[in-house]
Amino acid sequence: MTADFQATLDALIGRDREAVRGIVEHAEKRAYEADWSDLAGSEIHVGAPAPADLLRGHLASPDDVARAIDQVVPRWRLDVILALDDYVD
Numbered sequence: 001m002t003a004d005f006q007a008t009l010d011a012l013i014g015r016d017r018e019a020v021r022g023i024v025e026h027a028e029k030r031a032y033e034a035d036w037s038d039l040a041g042s043e044i045h046v047g048a049p050a051p052a053d054l055l056r057g058h059l060a061s062p063d064d065v066a067r068a069i070d071q072v073v074p075r076w077r078l079d080v081i082l083a084l085d086d087y088v089d
Contacts, residue, residue: 001055005068008059013088019062024084027069031078050076055084 001009013020054072059065065084072080 002053002057004058005055009055009065009087012059012062012065016062017088020065021085021088023062023065024069024081024088027066028078028081028085031081036074050079054080 009020054076055068057064057068059068069077069080069084
């Protein structure tokens with residue numbers, strides 16, 4: 001995550017941790033229910049570390065967290081969700 005994303009995420013967690021946690025939990029549930037059988041082109045990521053700036057931008061509300069997760073390419077989305085889950089806790 002970028003420094004701006006982290007700073008605004010920290011502020012958002014400070015204001016409303018439960019709302020952020022709910023967004024992340026909902027995203028995780030959706031990820032496990034998704035059909036991942038068609039990830040054409042994802043083989044380019046095999047063996048590659050996740051980019052450090054997968055999460056970027058400014059967060060003003062919990063909904064911005066949901067949008068940031070949705071903008072991550074599918075190959076890294078669950079990784080991002082699980083990392084955010086750990087971070088929020």
